[in-house]
Amino acid sequence: xxxxxxxxxxxxxxxGVIHLLINCSQREIYFHTFSDTQFIIAGSEEEYDNWGxxxxxxxxxxxxxxxxxxxxxxxxxxxxxxxxxxxxxxYRTDRKNSKELLNSRK
Numbered sequence: 001x002x003x004x005x006x007x008x009x010x011x012x013x014x015x016g017v018i019h020l021l022i023n024c025s026q027r028e029i030y031f032h033t034f035s036d037t038q039f040i041i042a043g044s045e046e047e048y049d050n051w052g053x054x055x056x057x058x059x060x061x062x063x064x065x066x067x068x069x070x071x072x073x074x075x076x077x078x079x080x081x082x083x084x085x086x087x088x089x090x091y092r093t094d095r096k097n098s099k100e101l102l103n104s105r106k
Contacts, residue, residue: 002041002058010063020085
């Protein structure tokens with residue numbers, strides 16, 4: 001657990017989007033994500049720049065199910081002392097269909 005993270009949990013929303021909520025111990029937070037299980041959560045810009053310190057790295061349990069033929073698009077949002085990450089399933093067939101839609105408008 002990172003020294004700035006009090007708790008976290010993941011939930012599946014009715015739309016199929018997976019929401020990861022991280023509760024932080026202070027309002028001013030700098031954050032970055034490397035993968036769906038590893039996040040930097042720092043309390044100052046210096047800590048963020050020198051993130052080699054393990055106190056600012058949050059490792060969470062694997063919570064994303066693997067999806068066949070697709071990927072997750074990640075979006076994040078910070079509000080007060082909470083950071084939300086949204087993992088939106090995107091299937092490669094959706095991209096092909098949108099390309100066909102664009103071509104059909106010509």
